[in-house]
Amino acid sequence: MEAPLLAGHGDDAVQGAVDYEGRPVYRSRSGGWRSALFIIGVEVTERFAYYGIASNLISYLTGPLHQSTAAAAANVNVWSGVASLLPLLGAFVADSYLGRYRTILFASLLYILGLGLLSLSASLAFLRPTPCVGLTVCPNPSGFQMFFFYASLYLVAFAQGGHKPCVQAFGADQFDVQDPAESKSKSSFFNWWYFGICAGTMVALGIVSYIQDNVSWGLGFGIPCIVMAAGLVVFLLGTRTYRFTCAEDKNPFISLAQVFVAAARRSFQKNPTTIEGKAGELHFQGSSKSRFKFLDRVITVSSDGIDSTGTSSWKVCTANQVEDAKTALQLVPIWATCLIYAVVFAQSSTFFTKQGSTMDRGIGPHFQVPPATLQSFISLSIVLVIPIYDRILVPVARAFTGKPTGLTMLQRIGTGMFLSALSMVVAAVVEKWRLGVARDSGLVDDPSKTLPMSVWWLVPQYILFGVADVFTMVGLQEFFYDQVPDALRSVGLALYLSIFGIGNFISGFMISAIDKATRAHGDSWFATNLNKAHLDYFYWLLAALSLIELGLYLFFAKSYIYKTELRSSGV
Numbered sequence: 191m192e193a194p195l196l197a198g199h200g201d202d203a204v205q206g207a208v209d210y211e212g213r214p215v216y217r218s219r220s221g222g223w224r225s226a227l228f229i230i231g232v233e234v235t236e237r238f239a240y241y242g243i244a245s246n247l248i249s250y251l252t253g254p255l256h257q258s259t260a261a262a263a264a265n266v267n268v269w270s271g272v273a274s275l276l277p278l279l280g281a282f283v284a285d286s287y288l289g290r291y292r293t294i295l296f297a298s299l300l301y302i303l304g305l306g307l308l309s310l311s312a313s314l315a316f317l318r319p320t321p322c323v324g325l326t327v328c329p330n331p332s333g334f335q336m337f338f339f340y341a342s343l344y345l346v347a348f349a350q351g352g353h354k355p356c357v358q359a360f361g362a363d364q365f366d367v368q369d370p371a372e373s374k375s376k377s378s379f380f381n382w383w384y385f386g387i388c389a390g391t392m393v394a395l396g397i398v399s400y401i402q403d404n405v406s407w408g409l410g411f412g413i414p415c416i417v418m419a420a421g422l423v424v425f426l427l428g429t430r431t432y433r434f435t436c437a438e439d440k441n442p443f444i445s446l447a448q449v450f451v452a453a454a455r456r457s458f459q460k461n462p463t464t465i466e467g468k469a470g471e472l473h474f475q476g477s478s479k480s481r482f483k484f485l486d487r488v489i490t491v492s493s494d495g496i497d498s499t500g501t502s503s504w505k506v507c508t509a510n511q512v513e514d515a516k517t518a519l520q521l522v523p524i525w526a527t528c529l530i531y532a533v534v535f536a537q538s539s540t541f542f543t544k545q546g547s548t549m550d551r552g553i554g555p556h557f558q559v560p561p562a563t564l565q566s567f568i569s570l571s572i573v574l575v576i577p578i579y580d581r582i583l584v585p586v587a588r589a590f591t592g593k594p595t596g597l598t599m600l601q602r603i604g605t606g607m608f609l610s611a612l613s614m615v616v617a618a619v620v621e622k623w624r625l626g627v628a629r630d631s632g633l634v635d636d637p638s639k640t641l642p643m644s645v646w647w648l649v650p651q652y653i654l655f656g657v658a659d660v661f662t663m664v665g666l667q668e669f670f671y672d673q674v675p676d677a678l679r680s681v682g683l684a685l686y687l688s689i690f691g692i693g694n695f696i697s698g699f700m701i702s703a704i705d706k707a708t709r710a711h712g713d714s715w716f717a718t719n720l721n722k723a724h725l726d727y728f729y730w731l732l733a734a735l736s737l738i739e740l741g742l743y744l745f746f747a748k749s750y751i752y753k754t755e756l757r758s759s760g761v
Contacts, residue, residue, distance in 0.1 A: 202216040202217050202218055203215070203216055203217075204216065204217060204220070204221065204366050204433060205366075205368065206435060206436050207220075207221070207363075207366070207433040207434060207435055207436065208433075208434050208436060209430070209432070209433070209434065210291075210429050210430065210432060210434065212434075215433050217366065217369065217372070219431075220431055220432070220433050221364040221365065221366065221372075221431070221432070221433040222364060222365065222372060222375065223375065224431050225361075225364040225428055225431045225432050225433065226361050226364045226365070226379055227428075228424060228425060228427060228428025228431070228432075229357060229360060229361035229364070229425070229428065230361065230382070230383055230386040230387075231386075231421070231424045231425075232294075232298075232357060232421040232422070232424050232425040233357050233358070233361070233383065233386065233387050233390075233421075234386045234387055234389065234390035234421070235390065235417050235418055235420060235421025235424065236298075236301070236350075236353055236354070236357070236387075236390075236418065236421055237387040237388075237390040237391050237394070238390040238391065238393060238394040238398075238414060238417050238418075239301065239305060239394075239414035239415070239417055239418040239421075240273075240346075240350060240414075241390075241391045241394045241395060241398075241565075242394040242398035242399075242410070242411075242413065242414035242417075243305075243308065243343075243346060243411065243414060244266075244269075244270065244273075244539060245391075245394065245395050245398075245399055245539055245543075245562045245565050246398070246399045246402050246403070246410075246543070246560070246562040247266050247269070247539070248262050248263060248266050248539065248540050248543055248544065249402070249403065249543065249547075249561070249562060250312075250402070250407060251265055251266065252544075254312070254318065254319050254321070254407060255319060255331055255336075255339070256319065256322065256328045256330065256331070258718050259544055259716060259717070259718045259720070260701060260702070260705045260714065260716040260718075262540075263540040263541065263544075263698075263701055263716065264698045264701050264702050265698075266539065266540055267536055267540070267694040267695065267697045267698030267701065268694070268695065268698050269343060269344070269347060270536065270539075270690070270691075270694040271690075271691045271692065271693070271694030271695040271698065272344065272347050272691065273346075273347035273350050273351065273691070274687045274688060274689075274690040274691030274692075274693075274694060275351075275687075275688050275691035275692070276347060276348055276350065276351025276352075276691075277350075277351045277352075277354050277355040277683070277684035277687040277688065278351075278681070278684045278685070278687075278688055279351055279352075280293060280297065280351040280352035280353070280354070280355055280356060280680075280684065281355040281356070281359075281678075281680035281681040281683065281684035282681065282684075283352065284352070284355070284356045284359075284680045285677065285678055285679075285680045285681055289434070290356040290357075290359055290360040290363070290680060291360065291429075291432065291434065293352050293353075293356045294352070294353060294356050294357055294360065294425065295422075295425075295426075296352065297349045297350075297351075297352030297353040297356070298349070298353060298418065298421070298422040298425065299422070300345065300348065300349035300352070301346065301349035301350065301353060301418050302415060302418050302419050302422065303345065303349075304342055304343075304345030304346035304348070304349055305346060305411065305412075305414050305415035305418055306412075306415045307338070307341070307342035307345065308339070308342040308343060308346065308411045308415075309408050309409075309411040309412035309415055310342075310408075311335070311338050311339045311342050311411075312339075312406075312407040312408040312410075312411050313406075313407075313408030313409075313412075317335055317338055317339075318335065318407075318408075319331035319332075319335055354683075354684075354687060355680045355681070355683040355684040355687060356680050358383060358667065358671070358683050359671060359679045359680045359682075359683050360432075361379065361383060362376055362379060362380070362671055362679070363433060363434075363435050363679075364432065364433055365379060366433075374594065378580060380664050380667050380668045380671075381576050381579065381580045381664060382576070382580070383667075384572065384576060384659075384660070384663065384664045384667070385572065385573055385576045385577070388568075388569040388572040388573050388576075388656075388659075389569065389573055391565075391566075391568075391569045392566045392569035392570055392573065394414070395562060395563050395565050395566040395569065396563055396566050397413075398410055398413055398414065399560045399562035399563050400560050400563065401413065402560075402562075403560045403562075404560070448511060449511050449512055449514070449515040450515065514675035517673065517674065517675060517753050518674065518675065518678075520673070520750060520751065521670070521673060521674070521685065523746040524600070524603075524669070524743070524746060524747065524750065525685060525688075525689060527739055527742045527743035527746060528603070528607070528662075528666065528689050528739075528743070529689060529692055529693050529696060529739070530693070530696075530732070530735045530736050530738075530739040531606075531607050531610050531662060531689075531693070531736070531739065532689050532690040532692065532693020532694065532696075532697075533693045533694075533696050533697045533700070533732060533735070534610050534611075534613070534614055534732050534736060535610075535655070535659075535690060535693065536690075536693060536694050536697040537617075537697070537729075537732070538565055538568060538652065538655055539562075539565060541716075541725055541728075542564070542565070542617075542648065542651070542652070543561045543562050543564070543565070544561070544720060545561075545621065545624065545648060545720065545725065546561030546562075546564050546645050546648055547561040548624070548628075548637065548640070548641055548720050548721070549624065549640065549641050549643050549644065549645040549647075549648070550640055550641065550642060550643060550644050550645060551640075551645045559645060561645070564645065564648055564649070564652055565652065567649050567652035567653055567656065568652050568653075568655045568656040568659065569656065570656070571652070571653045571655075571656030571657055571660075572656045572657075572659055572660055575656065575657055575660045576660055576664075579660055583596060584596035584597075598752075599665050599668055599669040599672070599673075600665075600669070600747040600750060602661050602662070602664070602665035603661065603662050603665040603666055603669065603743075603747075604740065604743060604744060604747060605661040605662075606657075606658040606659065606660070606661030606662025606663070606665065607658070607662055607736065607739065607740045607743060608740060609654055609657055609658035609661065609662075610654075610655070610658040610662065610736055611733050611736035611737050611740060612654055613651050613654035613655050613658060614729050614730070614732045614733035614736060615729075615730075615733045616650050616651045616654060617651040617729045618726045618727075618729035618730045618733060619726075620647050620648060620650070620651060621725045621726040621729060622726040623643075623647070624641065624643055624647075625721065625724075625726065627641050627642065627643045628641055628721040633721060634719075634721045634722060635719075635721075635722075636721075637718075637719040637720065637721055641721075666686045666689065667683065667686055669686070670682040670683055670685050670686035671683055671686075672753070673752065673753050701716060704716070704728065708724075715727055715728050716728070
């Protein structure tokens with residue numbers, strides 16, 4: 191899409207953006223919060239749908255599908271990991287071919303289809319496994335039943351991969367960074383975005399998990415399908431107000447690839463020289479920073495990346511391409527040092543939920559709190575803390591630091607990583623106490639009995655998770671949106687999500703390896719009878735790894751150069 195000729199003329203025109211028909215857009219009639227609210231609305235419904243499935247999935251796997259606790263936890267981690275990595279594919283399609291709006295539209299339709307099929311898998315007699323009620327041995331689901339369930343489940347993951355990175359990037363695109371007021375609003379957008387999706391998650395955890403545990407799994411999977419369909423309607427209603435970013439002619443992925451190919455070609459040449467000349471001749475882009483020495487060997491031209499023959503754009507690159515590549519490379523150590531945070535994050539929907547199922551969950555004589563509902567305390571703490579952070583902490587921090595955002599993005603992320611490590615310490619202490627209660631009550635060998643320990647003792651670790659998310663999760667979203675090259679912002683948010691994808695895979699691998707190793711010498715740390723397990727050891731291990739990770743993160747964060755500083759200094 192080419193930029194319209196009239197865009198950028200007049201104080202009200204938004205440069206580099208058009209409406210849904212390709213016409214110039216104006217601040218007074220498009221974008222800003224009026225558009226962002228529609229987009230936040232659709233993300234609220236998507237998170238309701240996603241967590242309506244993900245939050246209680248381990249209960250479905252260990253219940254109707256008759257899987258062991260360790261196997262179910264590993265399967266949940268794998269599915270969550272795939273769901274968090276697929277946004278890389280969705281972002282590639284959006285930034286290179288379809289655009290964010292159309293990718294969101296197609297992904298939403300696939301999402302609704304996947305959720306509908308998942309509901310059928312738990313509703314129709316020939317698709318759902320035979321219940322264990324009254325049977326000595328639970329029959330295993332048939333191969334077809336397992337195939338239909340997992341095909342439906344992974345279709346949801348595939349659709350989420352196209353939906354998740356594009357919606358948030360599209361929402362942030364509604365704010366013009368060239369306008370001071372809108373630029374400030376965009377920083378708040380990431381806070382209120384997370385506020386909205388956590389509100390949707392909290393409702394899903396409170397309603398859907400109860401229906402799944404006490405009414406029907408078919409209905410519990412069907413409600414997210416209906417809500418997702420409503421979200422698509424909300425998204426379409428805002429179409430006339432949206433701003434669409436004008437795409438560049440060059441594929442941004444190819445643009446980055448050209449830099450690394452050109453640098454590789456140049457690195458094999460002996461005694462590279464500096465070439466200077468007039469416009470249209472070759473120039474050598476140098477740098478005094480050793481971290482970019484490889485890219486410094488790229489020969490660049492003044493404007494269009496075409497050499498003197500007019501044909502070889504894979505041998506030479508523009509200065510802007512080199513700067514974009516340097517920006518992208520800087521993200522790698524930050525990305526890598528956040529992986530253990532994602533491993534910790536994975537435990538709230540698996541082992542925390544299984545712990546809660548062994549404890550006293552009664553409210554009054556007749557009501558039992560579904561264990562998955564306790565995850566709502568994560569969302570509740572986020573909903574309560576974000577307004578405090580945005581309206582109180584940021585202005586106070588701004589007075590000391592002089593920065594518009596109060597804390598820098600990297601400072602915000604690091605604060606949450608420390609709180610995440612603290613949450614694992616608390617979780618380990620509470621789990622050790624729970625095991626002590628099981629021993630003292632003589633219930634170690636009777637996991638069917640409820641322990642005389644209130645489930646509310648798990649609340650502090652959930653709250654710490656939520657407060658950590660306010661800092662790290664929101665900080666990562668803003669960081670990976672802001673610090674990638676402008677044409678790759680969907681990919682930036684996909685990179686943030688991929689942290690949790692890889693983190694889930696690492697979690698699944700750790701669980702499987704530790705389960706195998708500890709089972710060989712007695713009871714597994716993740717024994718199906720949690721009263722004989724040792725989740726406390728696992729939590730202590732994660733706490734130690736989190737502190738090591740935090741130290742490495744601080745080392746790399748200290749030397750990180752923000753994109754605006756990198757460009758202005760010519761590094």
